[in-house]
Each structure stands twice: as C-alpha cells, then as structure tokens.
Amino acid sequence: MKPVWLASSAAAAGLSLACAAGWPAEVSAQAATSNAGEQAFQKCYACHSVDPAEKGAEGPLLKGIVGRKVASLAGYAYSPAMKAYGADGKTWTRERLDAYIADPQRVVPHNAMSFFGIADAGERAALIAWLAKQR
Numbered sequence: 001m002k003p004v005w006l007a008s009s010a011a012a013a014g015l016s017l018a019c020a021a022g023w024p025a026e027v028s029a030q031a032a033t034s035n036a037g038e039q040a041f042q043k044c045y046a047c048h049s050v051d052p053a054e055k056g057a058e059g060p061l062l063k064g065i066v067g068r069k070v071a072s073l074a075g076y077a078y079s080p081a082m083k084a085y086g087a088d089g090k091t092w093t094r095e096r097l098d099a100y101i102a103d104p105q106r107v108v109p110h111n112a113m114s115f116f117g118i119a120d121a122g123e124r125a126a127l128i129a130w131l132a133k134q135r
C-alpha cells in the first residue's frame with residue numbers, strides 16, 4: 001500500500017498539470033505581452049515612478065524617459081557620474097536604455113543607481129516598450 005503522502009502528492013501533481021494544460025496557449029501569450037513590461041517595472045518601482053504626483057522616490061521620474069536627455073530632469077540631484085555621462089547631451093535611446101538596464105554600473109560607472117540589472121533581454125525589451133508608452 002502506498003503511504004498517504006505519496007498518493008496525495010501524486011494527486012496534487014496531476015492537478016497542477018491539468019491546470020497548466022487547461023489555459024489556452026493564446027490567452028497566456030497575450031497576457032504575457034501586455035503585462036510583461038509593467039510587471040518588469042516592479043523591479044524599478046522601489047526607486048522610480050512614472051507618475052509626477054508620486055513624490056519622494058529615490059530615483060528620477062521615468063515618465064517620458066525614452067528619448068529624454070540623460071540627467072536632464074529639473075530639480076533632481078544626479079550623481080557626478082550621471083551628469084558627466086550626459087554632459088555631451090546624449091539621450092536615452094532604446095538601445096542605450098537596454099544596455100543601462102542590463103548592467104547600470106558598466107554603462108555609467110559609479111552612478112548612484114544601486115540596481116544589479118536585468119539579465120533577460122526579453123524582459124528588458126518588454127520593459128522599454130512599456131516605458132515608451134509612459135508619456
């Protein structure tokens with residue numbers, strides 16, 4: 001006779017398999033594309049907002065960040081490193097944002113953003129696409 005815990009964990013495994021198979025593939029794919037960027041932003045939200053009404057964030061407001069000049073938000077006290085990086089007037093293109101989000105300290109050494117980076121290129125792409133809509 002099987003121990004009870006074995007029988008019940010087998011039943012649980014069967015149940016979760018049935019659930020996973022129960023979702024139509026298109027539905028979960030759609031949910032992934034529309035929500036992935038916003039979901040990835042949760043990693044930034046501890047320090048950044050996209051809503052000017054939300055004050056007191058440690059990092060600069062990211063509304064309109066795609067295409068914005070580096071270190072250009074009036075009233076924000078950027079680090080010397082970030083100011084120097086933006087001194088030639090460069091903007092946050094999608095490519096530059098992608099590289100920065102992947103590895104902030106490699107792209108702007110000694111900048112003040114203590115964030116490890118997002119390694120997953122697909123997650124970065126979804127995040128940047130979502131940020132581009134926050135205007």
Ligand code: HEC
Pocket residue numbers: 040041043044045046047048058059060062065069070071072073077078079080081082083092097100101110111112113114115118
């Ligand atoms: C632990 C806090 C923290 C987290 C988490 C964080 N940031 Fe930052 N971020 C900062 C700070 C602080 C700065 C200002 C850096 C400086 O002045 O050197 C900054 C600066 C930036 C800038 C430059 C803005 C400008 O006006 O030039 C971008 C772009 C940015 N962050 C994007 C992100 C994104 C996207 C995420 C999430 C994937 C993220 N950050 C996560 C704190 C954070």
